[in-house]
Amino acid sequence: MSNGSNRTLVPQAREGLNKFKMEAAQEVGVNLTNGYNGDLTSRQNGSVGGQMVKKMVEQYEKNL
Template sequence: MARNNQLVVPQAKAALDRMKVEIAQEHGIAFSPDGYNGNLVTRDAGTIGGNITRRLVQMAEQTLGGRI
């Protein structure tokens, strides 16, 4: 299966991985940063992904807000 979610800035991978673990911990979700996470229920995976998106949007808004 081809992966289409390639990072535009490959150096950001470590920061995104840390963000995943941090969000999982905040929500009490058992998450293995360097192992198998196939046991996550869809709701938990969605919680992690949704919060990552929320934080990235907030970061972009702050960055853009300083320029406008």
């Protein structure tokens, strides 16, 4: 059962997060579309999430 942990805590950030996700997908060569992406593999989805985390860590380290 879902506990709602996958919700956007700041609703105004949703557009920015979606743009960030699309950029990360493009960088790793995953054809992500707006809407349903259930045809993607776990590996493809994981590579997008991994790229997002990598870029967030890089940005954090840059701002130290």
